[in-house]
Amino acid sequence: MRLSSLLIVFATFATAGLLSVVAASLSxxxxxxxxxxxxKRELSLAGQDWTExxxxxxxxxxxxxxPTEADRFRAMTAAGRIVDAARVIDNMQVTATADIAPPRFSVEIxxxxxxISLIGLIPENSDRDGILRSIRKLAGTQDVTDLLETAEYDAPIAWQESLNYAISALRDLPRSKISVEAGQVSITAMANSPEDRQELSAKLVRNSPSVVDVNLNISAPRPVITPFTLRFLIDENGSRFDACSADTDRARTRILTAARNAGLPAGRTDCTIGLGVPSPNWAAAVETAIDGLAELGHGSVTFSDADITLTAAMGTEQALFDRVVGELDSDLPDVFALTATLPEAPETDAEGTTPEFTATLSPEGLVxxxxxxANEISRDTTESYAHAKFGSEQVYxxxxxxxxxxxxxxxxxxxxxxxxxxxHHGKLLVTPESISVxxxxxxxxxxxxxxxxxxxxxxSTxxxxxxVLYVEELDPLAALPTVxxxxxxxxxxxxDNKITFEPGSGTLDASAADILDSIAVKISDCPEMQLEIQGHTxxxxxxxxxxxxxxxxxxSVLTALQDRRILTKGFVAKGYGESQPIADNETEEGREANRRIEFVLVTPEAGEATAEGDESEATATDAEATSEEQTAGAEAAPASEETAEETPAETTEAPAETETATTETASEAVDTGAEESDTGSEAEAETATTGQAEETAPVGEETTNDQN
Known part of the structure; x- marks a missing residue:
């Protein structure tokens, strides 16, 4: 009995335990x-169906x-709304994303x-301090406001060329806005006159780098036209303007429309908008006069302020002429006065000829x-007037x-x-009836x-x-010089104007300043070019x-040009020593000729500049690549703070010349601070210190070299 009872109890507990395990598992x-x-339901409602x-x-x-880090966070947040956030385990991945694109670099000047104000974002490696130094030197006493920001990204292609060009252009633009992007510069500026606008536009286009697109919007104040002139004529060659003036854009449109109705060929016709119009009804008066001339068929109409001269073609019917002139007189606005002429056959003198005066101007300027x-006084006055206009040696x-x-x-x-x-050249013919130019x-x-x-x-009579024919070859702006x-x-x-230096030194002589000024002007008027500045002794x-x-x-010459704000990014300085003589070194005249500076064009096809007998390569487009050559025998001449960034080759200040011709003078050009080895080779001697140069340079050499 007892055993049976124990078994029942044990079975009861076992069954209960089993049921508990089953219940726990099911729970x-x-x-x-x-x-x-x-x-899952919450994630679906949150739009995160991608989640497992x-x-x-x-x-x-x-x-x-x-898909993104934000979606991952949203999924975690949605799950945390259903269960305790501590119970949510994140095993999610995020789709790999591309590197963040660099920002758009730009500068507004x-x-x-x-x-001057600078606003924008530039690459961190753009040498911000150098940019500000250049701008401050250009500004002079004006304030420079720096609002530039930097970003740690590499400069995009053509960024530096664009920025350098913009700073260079700013020199000629006292009132302007320049927008700079990589490979593109937009310039909005004000010129002093239409002539200045044309010249400035040509210069800016001419000096622009090939990798930079330049957009120009150069405006000029409206000119004062005195007298306010317009001349329209119709002859056997068709209709045309000799001069066209208007006071507003709307007036210009009305005038050109009337001219085209009178036979003016379609196309671009200049009609200057200026100040000085004699009446606000200018366009209406011109329209009326052109319509009248068109009815006559041939002739000319000339406005000089409020005076109008209408000249019909010889042979025009008198009745037609009278009717047109009468209608014009009644239709013209107030203020305008009309003088109408119907030419008659030219009169002849007692000899049966028509009196005339001619003046011929040759292409060489001879008149x-x-x-x-009429008389001696008239002849003397005419000759004196011609001398004043064309030069005293040019008149016959x-x-x-x-x-x-x-x-x-x-x-x-x-x-x-x-x-x-x-x-430029031409002929004047004066007759009793007319003047022809x-x-x-x-x-x-x-x-x-x-x-x-x-x-x-x-x-008016x-x-x-x-x-007069416009010839493009005679236009100084259209016929710009080639490289x-x-x-x-x-x-x-x-x-013809030799650049000289102080004896035995790389320091420019005082007389070289004016020569370099002239060379800088010539370079600034040239297109962009690759140039090697060669030194010879x-x-x-x-x-x-x-x-x-x-x-x-x-x-030193390159640095002097940079100090004159010449864009020298394609220039390189290279010394050739005594290796390329152009005269006999045995004579003083020959040695003087051999001590020279030469400017040699580097052509893209050749990729190198060579003087006579030279076989060494001089790459003009990358000064940094040649810096080792440039500093092989001497430290370069001192460069200004402003121009240091434009010349990658390191430069240091040359030692000052001593008062007497000593070995210290001879060592000025070779002092690089390196120690001379026992071999005494020329390559090592080039890096010798001043003191060591004194010990090794023979006195005869140093004394003669003072003239190099």
Whole structure:
């Protein structure tokens, strides 16, 4: 009985334990499934369906690849709303993302009378201090406001070229805004006059690097036109303007529309918008006059302020002429006064010829005056006036006297000479009925200026014609020099005006300042080019010392050009020592000729600059690559703070020349601070210290080398 009772008790406890285990297991599974489904449902509502959910006991594991780090965080937050956040285990991955793209680097440079401001983001390696030094030197006494920020990214392609060009251009732009990006510079500026605008635009385009796109918006104040002139004519060659002026854009549009209705060919026609209009009804008066001229068919109409001269073609019907003139008189706005002329057959003198005066201007500037003048006073006055206009050595007088000429003849001759002076070459013809100016010019505004001169100086009854052809080859801005022409000009100037140095030194002589000023001007007027500045010496002294001295002198010239704000990124200084003589070193004249600075163009095709007999390569586009050559025998001449960043080759200040010709003078060009070895080789002697140079340089060498 007792055993049976014990078995029953044991079986009861075993059954209870088993049931507890089963119940616990079922409860755990229920909790896991409930947590899993609840979390999955919450994740789905949060838009995180990519998440994989697993539950083990009270812990919930989240797996899968999140599109972004933000999505991973959102999934963790959503799961934490269902179960305790401490029970959520993060096994998620995040999709790999590309490297963050560098920011857009740009600089806005604003300049006005108050100062210069720089705003923008630049790469950290752009040498911010160097940029500010250049700007402050350019600004002079003006304030410079620095609002630049930097980012630790590499500079994009063409960034430095764009920035250097913008700073260089700022020199000529006292009122401007310059926007700089990598490979692109946009310039908005104000010029003093239309002529200055044209010249400035040409210079900015000419000096722009090939890797930089330049966008120009150069404006100029409206000119004051005195007298306010317009001249429109219709002849056998068609319709055209000799001069066109308007006071507003709307007036210009109205005038050009009327001219096109009268036969003016389609295309670009200049009509200057200026100040000085005699009446706000200018456009209406011009429209009316052009319409009347078109009805006549041939002739010209000239406005000089409020005076209008209408000249019909010879042979025009009198009835048509009278009707058109009558309608014009009644239709013209107030203020405007009309003078109409119907030319008659030219009168002849007693000899049966038509009196005339001619002035011929040759391409060389010589002026021949022929024909008839009224008297001695008129002839002397005309000759003196021509001397004043064309030069005292350029005038040939061959006019004869004729007292029967009209009283206005001298005034018409003077006005014609004024007009002729506007041409490159041409001819003036004065007759009793008209004045004719023909020729060629390199200025697109010449026709308008001649029309303005004649309309101002002639009476309203005087008829004149203008036939002036614009020739692009004569335009000083259109015919800009090529790189080859520029370098030939610089070489010729440097040959005639030798750059000199203090004896035995790389220091420029005082007389070299004006020469370098002129060379800097010539370079600034040239297109961008690759240039090697070569230094040469005579053969007196040690070869190593001559090599070092020539390098120092070439570098001094480069530094001097940089000090004059010349863009020298394509320039390199190289010394050739005594290796390339152009004269006999046995004579003083020959040695003087061999001591020289040369400017040599480096062509992209050749990739190297060579002088006569030289086989060494001089890469012009990378000064840093040649810095070892440049400093092989001497430290370079001192460079200013401002220009140091433009010349990668390291430069140090040359020792000062002593008062007497001692061995210290000879060592100036070779003092690099390195110790000379026992071998005494020339290569090692180039790096000898001053004291060691004194011990090893023979006195005869050092004394002669003072002249190198």
């Amino acid at each position: 755990a599974d229920l909790i896991e499934n409930t947590s899993k489904e609840a979390v 959910v697993h539950a083990e006991g009270l812990q919930v594991f989240l797996a899968g690849t999140a 604003l300049r006005n009378d108050a100062g 021949a005056l022929r024909g008839r003048l 007088m061959a006019a004869r006297l004729d007292e029967t000429l009209p009283q206005s003849w001298p005034f018409r001759v003077m006005a014609g000479l004024d007009a002729l002076a506007q041409l 023909t020729g060629k010019t390199g200025d697109t505004e010449t026709n308008a200026r001649i029309a303005q001169i004649l309309a101002d100086k002639l009476s 005087d008829n004149f014609s203008i036939d 080859e022409e520029c370098i030939a000009d610089i070489q010729a100037f440097a040959k 005579d053969s007196q002294g040690r070869e190593s010392m001559n090599q070092a001295l020539s390098q120092t002198r070439a570098q």
